[in-house]
Amino acid sequence: MTQPQLRVVAGGAAAARLAAARPFIRLDGVAKTYKTADGPVESVKPVTFDIREGEFLAIVGPSGCGKSTLLKMVAGLLPATAGEISIDGRRVAGPHEGVGIVFQSPVLLAWRTVFDNVMLQIEMRKLARAEYAQRAMDLIEMTGLAGFEKKYPWQLSGGMQQRASICRALVHDPRILLMDEPFGALDAMTREKMNLELQRIWHTTGKTVLFITHSIPEAVFLADRVLVMSERPGSIAAIYDVNIPRPRSLRMMGDAAFVDLTQTIRGHFYAQGTLDH
Amino acid sequence: MSLLRKILLNPAMRPIWLIVVLLVLWDLAIRLFKIPPYLIPAPQKVVEALQNEWPRLVKESTVTTWATLGGFGLSILFGIPMALLIAYSRTVESFVYPLLVFSQSVPKIAIAPLFVVWFGFGIIPKVIAAFLLGFFPIVVSTVMGFKSVEPEMIDLARSMKASRLQTFMRISLPHAMPAIFSGLKVSVTLAVVGAVVGEFVGSNSGIGYVLQIANGNFDLPLMFAALVVLSMIGVVLFVAIDLLERVMIPWHASQRGDVHATP
CATH class of the missing domain: 1.20.5 (Single alpha-helices involved in coiled-coils or other helix-helix interfaces)
Known part of the structure; x- marks a missing residue:
């Protein structure tokens, strides 16, 4: 048995690595229609796109455009009504091994310490506790929670709770990290700090990230590519490459390239008249 | 000093x-x-009655306590599985829940004599009366506890490929514990009432029987003494469950004051 290690990828090499990367997560004509009492409601129109290995893809869109539905389908939590999702060539038919999810709320268990909350992932997946304990501690340290592993969730701030839930999503060393508006419930300053942290974590671990957000600057700051979704029923309005060098700093949010791209993306929502929040 | x-x-x-x-x-x-003392006895008369009748009061209250615990135990035994069925099955909920609410509006004191006809003057009618009063609060609170698990919590468990049993044991059950305990607290005090109701209608032992006799004899000091003992039973049982709650769910918000106080 090999000890699971944090994969380290040099920051500068990220772009080159991406260019060579092959499609890893593939969505082919994926659509979702919910059955309701008032008849079927189309949530996501057929969408087709790829996420490359090690890529950070952000999806932005107005509320109720089916972003979260899309993420749940990739996680295998919801079946697609049409089309097919495959990860590394294997069709997604239900919850699978190689994925960790971070939700908008930290969903930590109040009766477990930070460490035990992180280890929940290991227990549920029936993996060997002893093997992953050290990795859990490494992650807790990497996310700046060292010294808090024995604390209970209610003793932590919102930002720290979300860090703990990121540790939980990464502890079994998944290849994919799915994040559903993970910082949406945090205050603006904590949110910026968490964006910096997440960039660092992504650099250190080299995971493939699918990141859902409301915030256009957040998407541009973090992502290699930004996928813009239209209003319900969701469909792809556009996909933008973010050609801003890494590592990115908050200062770069004032740069012309950054401002131009956020303005372009914002244009989609103004045109649709949906940017009301 | x-x-x-x-x-x-x-x-x-x-x-x-x-x-x-x-x-x-x-x-x-x-x-x-x-x-006048035939309306309300003076406190010292009640204390005297407590002293004089103490052995008898203790003996009779043991009977009432057993009946209460029997009914309370049955409430847990049937209430929690029933609540699980209701919480996890919409079909069971739609069939059973309205009937359960309906059954609660039937005054227990009115049907208690029936149990005496069916089961005689022993402990069984009292246990059944205690059970009927204690059952409902446990069901209602437990259903609420299991239904208030956030959908995201369930999604999280599913994303971890957790089995239904794992999800239940590690997430739903601990999550429902505070609600279950609040149901138990209400239930145990109502079970005392139920046991006494059972003793009122047909019995020759128990605190309810003492109350009945004292009332008949206009022995108000004894009656008040019996009431004191009766409330003591309720308090002791309530405190016992409260302590159990502190031990079993120290993480819950209602207990946190104490957690902070002991650094």
């Missing part, structure tokens, strides 16, 4: 202070308004 001061000023002493004040007011009211 300072130790005595500490004990006297302890917040746990506050209810006792209130009782002392009420006793004094009670005594004063009887003296001032010249209330």
Whole structure:
């Protein structure tokens, strides 16, 4: 048995690595229609796109455009009504091994310490506790929670709770990290700090990230590519490459390239008249 | 001296202070308004009755306590599985829940004589009466506890490929514990009432029987003494569950004051 290690990828090499990367997560004509009492409601129109290995893809869109539905389908939590999702060539038919999810709320268990909350992932997946304990501690340290592993969730701030839930999503060393508006419930300053942290974590671990957000600057700051979704029923309005060098700093949010791209993306929502929040 | 001061000023002493004040007011009211003893006995008469009748009161209250615990145990035994069925199956919920609510509006005291006809004068009618009163609050609270698990929590468990049993044991059950305990607390006090109701309608033992006899004889001091003992049973059972709750769910918000106080 090999000890699971944090994969380290040099920051500068990220772009080159991406260019060579092959499609890893593939969505082919994926659509979702919910059955309701008032008849079927189309949530996501057929969408087709790829996420490359090690890529950070952000999806932005107005509320109720089916972003979260899309993420749940990739996680295998919801079946697609049409089309097919495959990860590394294997069709997604239900919850699978190689994925960790971070939700908008930290969903930590109040009766477990930070460490035990992180280890929940290991227990549920029936993996060997002893093997992953050290990795859990490494992650807790990497996310700046060292010294808090024995604390209970209610003793932590919102930002720290979300860090703990990121540790939980990464502890079994998944290849994919799915994040559903993970910082949406945090205050603006904590949110910026968490964006910096997440960039660092992504650099250190080299995971493939699918990141859902409301915030256009957040998407541009973090992502290699930004996928813009239209209003319900969701469909792809556009996909933008973010050609801003890494590592990115908050200062770069004032740069012309950054401002131009956020303005372009914002244009989609103004045109649709949906940017009301 | 300072130790005595500490004990006297302890917040746990506050209810006792209130009782002392009420006793004094009670005594004063009887003296001032010249209330005759066949309406309300003086406190010292009640204390005397407690002293004189103590062995009998203890013996009868043991009977009532067993009936209460029997009914309470049955409430847990049937209430929690019933709540699970209701929480996890919409079909069961739609069939059973309305009927359950309906059954609660039937006054237990009205049907208690029926149990005597069916089961005689033994402990069984009392246990059934205690069960009927204690059952409902456990079901309602437990259903609420299991239904209030956030959908994201369930999604999280599913994303971890957790089995239904794992999800239940590690997420739903601990999550429902605070609600279950609040149901147990209400239930145990109602089970005492149920047991006494059972003793009222047909029995030759128990505190309810003592109350009945004292009432018939216009022995008000004994009646009040029996009431004191009866409320003590309720308090002791309630406190026992409260302590159990502290041990079993120290993480819950309602217990956190104490967690902070012991650094």
